[in-house]
Amino acid sequence: xxxxxxxxxxxxxxxxxxxxxxxxxxxxxxxxxxxxxxxxxxxxxxxxxxxxxxxxxxxxxxxxxxxxxxxxxxxxxxxxxxxxxxxxxxxxxxxxxxxxxxxxxxxxxxxxxxxxxxxxxxxxxxxxxxxxxxxxxxxxxxxxxxxxxxxxxxxxxxxxxxxxxxxxxxxxxxxxxxxxxxxxxxxxxxxxxxxxxxxxxxxxxxxxxxxxxxxxxxxxxxxxxxxxxxxxxxxxxxxxxxxxxxxxxxxxxxxxxxxxxxxxxxxxxxxxxxxxxxxxxxxxxxxxxxxxxxxxxxx
Amino acid sequence: xxxxxxxxxxxxxxxxxxxxxxxxxxxxxxxxxxxxxxxxxxxxxxxxxxxxxxxxxxxxxxxxxxxxxxxxxxxxxxxxxxxxxxxxxxxxxxxxxxxxxxxxxxxxxxxxxxxxxxxxxxxxxxxxxxx
Numbered sequence: 001x002x003x004x005x006x007x008x009x010x011x012x013x014x015x016x017x018x019x020x021x022x023x024x025x026x027x028x029x030x031x032x033x034x035x036x037x038x039x040x041x042x043x044x045x046x047x048x049x050x051x052x053x054x055x056x057x058x059x060x061x062x063x064x065x066x067x068x069x070x071x072x073x074x075x076x077x078x079x080x081x082x083x084x085x086x087x088x089x090x091x092x093x094x095x096x097x098x099x100x101x102x103x104x105x106x107x108x109x110x111x112x113x114x115x116x117x118x119x120x121x122x123x124x125x126x127x128x129x130x131x132x133x134x135x136x137x138x139x140x141x142x143x144x145x146x147x148x149x150x151x152x153x154x155x156x157x158x159x160x161x162x163x164x165x166x167x168x169x170x171x172x173x174x175x176x177x178x179x180x181x182x183x184x185x186x187x188x189x190x191x192x193x194x195x196x197x198x199x200x201x202x203x204x205x206x207x208x209x210x211x212x213x214x215x216x217x218x219x220x221x222x223x224x225x226x227x228x229x230x231x232x233x234x235x236x237x238x239x240x241x242x243x244x245x246x247x248x249x250x251x252x253x254x255x256x257x258x259x260x261x262x263x264x265x266x267x268x269x270x271x272x273x274x275x276x277x278x279x280x281x282x283x284x285x286x287x288x289x290x291x292x293x294x295x296x297x298x299x
Numbered sequence: 300x301x302x303x304x305x306x307x308x309x310x311x312x313x314x315x316x317x318x319x320x321x322x323x324x325x326x327x328x329x330x331x332x333x334x335x336x337x338x339x340x341x342x343x344x345x346x347x348x349x350x351x352x353x354x355x356x357x358x359x360x361x362x363x364x365x366x367x368x369x370x371x372x373x374x375x376x377x378x379x380x381x382x383x384x385x386x387x388x389x390x391x392x393x394x395x396x397x398x399x400x401x402x403x404x405x406x407x408x409x410x411x412x413x414x415x416x417x418x419x420x421x422x423x424x425x426x427x428x429x430x
Contacts, residue, residue, distance in 0.1 A: 029347050167345045174338040174348035192305045195349040212353065215310045276308040
């Protein structure tokens with residue numbers, strides 16, 4: 001659906017994206033994560049066909065995206081800073097969209113009006129920041145896009161609106177197999193929404209995986225033994241991180257759940273607790289393992 | 300139908316599998332009953348449809364449900380000994396818990412009493428799942 005290969009992007013002499021590969025399947029909700037300045041926005045703008053790549057391939061719906069109008073008909077990009085034509089009301093803006101997008105769905109637009117409850121005859125610029133974002137979603141979802149690219153979509157929205165918008169996205173993914181690419185540095189936001197995660201750091205993709213798989217093979221373990229931990233056990237486990245808290249040890253272990261559990265059980269622990277990790281924690285430890293300090297990833 | 304704990308550390312997909320299993324085991328979802336469609340559930344719970352699909356696939360491979368093309372997923376009528384694989388897992392889990400209980404000083408009588416209680420339906424875990 002979205003395929004990016006060996007993508008390089010330079011502005012003047014500044015390298016922003018360096019050999020980026022990634023792939024978003026049809027009907028998937030893909031979370032692109034990364035630190036500030038990692039190149040997320042540049043990557044999204046390239047995928048949206050606004051920026052031309054310096055080298056490499058960017059295809060959406062199996063076609064090269066740059067200046068490809070037929071693809072752009074079926075794709076909506078919602079940038080982090082929104083733009084509306086000056087002094088336009090919601091209705092005028094909607095008419096503008098209607099003219100541009102063949103798939104504009106007026107019925108949908110009216111229905112969403114009830115959901116958002118905003119005045120269509122008010123100038124958009126008189127709305128608050130969060131309301132403007134609602135307008136942007138309202139317009140985007142009325143276009144019935146096959147591909148939705150969102151840059152920091154939930155900024156400035158209250159909890160109720162966030163949930164409403166997530167619900168909208170989820171419905172379209174279920175109904176029409178819409179493909180969604182979301183960039184965010186809010187890990188908790190993407191954790192329950194996305195099924196696939198890619199991490200961008202300093203213009204390179206560090207990791208790209210199914211979120212459940214990622215979670216399935218890394219565990220936080222609290223364990224205590226009579227005396228010290230067996231050295232044999234320690235070498236058998238793939239330990240990413242170790243911490244002593246009194247006599248209890250906190251381990252971050254990579255590996256299959258069953259294997260790890262049976263291995264530890266076989267050494268008769270006095271205390272044994274296994275906790276799945278949150279995405280935030282996975283980040284910290286995985287990145288720590290590659291030598292990236294936590295401050296670089298979490299913002 | 301049920302709620303998920305989005306703040307829990309457990310992956311949503313695992314939570315889904317467990318909740319649905321519980322509903323099936325406790326006969327809240329009857330044999331051959333149709334499960335909610337992926338779409339309905341995604342909307343109800345505001346979670347990724349792909350996650351639900353994955354949970355359904357997992358339940359299917361474990362033999363709890365079956366799917367009919369174009370019609371959806373249905374609860375598989377449980378045959379008592381068909382779930383050998385699951386039984387093995389449960390047995391292992393029980394063993395683990397028993398050894399923990401014994402270590403903590405629980406007597407065999409106390410464990411018996413607990414079992415009796417569960418059989419009589421006094422400690423009813425399903426009440427939370429069905430509400």
